Amino acid sequence: MALTSKKIQTGEVVSDTQFRLFPIFNEVDLSRIRPLLNQCRKELINTGDVLLRPEFRNDCMYLLLSGRVAVSLENLDATPLLELGSGECIGEMSVFDGRNPSAYVKAIEPCEVVVVEKDILWQLIDSSHSLCRNLLYFLSNRLRSGNDIVAVSKSREKEQELAANVDALTGVHNRRWLQGMLENMKGHDLMDRLPLAVLMLDVDHFKNFNDTYGHKSGDLVLQMVARIMRKSLRPSDMLARFGGEEFIVLLPCTPAEQARAVAERLRKAVANCKVSAEQGVELPSVTISVGVSPLQENESVDQAIEAADEALYLAKHNGRNRIELRS
Template structure:
């Protein structure tokens, strides 16, 4: 370009830069005009030019046919700097969001511009710093959103406890840790007693309140290290890492007593008394979560057979006349 207009000084990259002092260098750069939709940068094509937007607006796209841009680049900003500086292929597609006019600065001229006017390098670093900060913020927001979605997918919508999907991922991992460091573990399977009578007698709305009521007590009364999930229907499951069977039984019994002594107020003049039966099993190295759950389920079967509202262990179930509970599907 033969004549560099002074309006360059108003562009962000040229703020506090003596444009007249580098007029000769800028004259060696070229202008490029893009029509709306015209492609400028392509991840499959090497780039050796820094493009400064003089007029118009560019859009950064993940794919050439993307309808929603990753970012917009306006007058005074630049594109192509990362592939330019790192000598790598562009990381995204860039095209003209509207008719645009660009100043193309070749690699060899950029070094001369920076040498002649260091403020240009400062301005360029500020633009890049803000872009990185913006990208980091977008990434953080994306990760936070993913975490929210993951958390929602792993939580039971009614009780707020973790769900079976979460349990099937986390419990085996925790058992692996226990095995690696030589710690015991206990698994408690809980079933609300006569829950069908609650739904039939009071309605499903009260049944839901009962589930929430119990889940709240489990959350408040279990230890911080205990992992609790809704197993399905009126069943809950608790993994107690670093816990021997005898200690786990004490935890389960305390929880059972607490539930029995804390009725749910279903109206101003009526309380609903709830109880649960529990089966607890001790984990040993080599025992899978499925095997451990079956052992706890057998103990739960015994607790129900003996009248409910009690805790029985996998050792107790050995004396149950050879009766076995049906295996639980995983």
């Protein structure tokens, strides 16, 4: 049995009033099952004592008369999934299915419990139709509650995954997301993705802009550039902040000349956009340089990105605020 460091109160009978604390005894004729109830013992549990562990078999259902327990999944030190208080049943599932408990249950304050051994529990079920019905209702609610907890947990996981894959400043995907996308593409035949083009974009003289007008103004510029690109690109296009003032765009089903036209449209849109700082102060316009790299046959996307980066370097070397197509 998983219970540890317990103090047994011998000779103390659990009263009808105490049993009525538990919904499983609603409308149950306790007088008919009193001989069985008298075989259930009352125990005191100290703070920190463990009632259930997944490592150990459990053959008892615990009725929590008073106190509170914490339920956790990973280990005893993990953040509790939930807390249970007076009137709750504990351990019934492992009794019914004969498997080890699925969670850790630990007292977080002194508790008083009624211990119902497995054989007694089955005899109670055989002896009372009302108790059996109440247990079914209780288990249905417990399962529904568990499903709700799982749904909330999955929702939080999705939120955390989204946060991990989205750049907090600009709201576009980040480099981590891009790496994941590229990993998914590896090992697949890229011919059905041709023509595909890669754009590498960089805000011109961004360091000087930051040094002159401050990082807050620089952040506004990056947000503006990201906003223009999201508005200008197709839903199927893949945009990510590559790092610093650099962005990357993957354009599926886009031949070289069309990719160049997209890059030129983005360049003009950024150059013509005004940025206002705090209190409506207008900042100087910024420009971008773009390297364009259509994916070649028998070439990986990583290689196309490298070629786009080389084209971007050439665009900046040749005067900035311009487009360069890979050689």
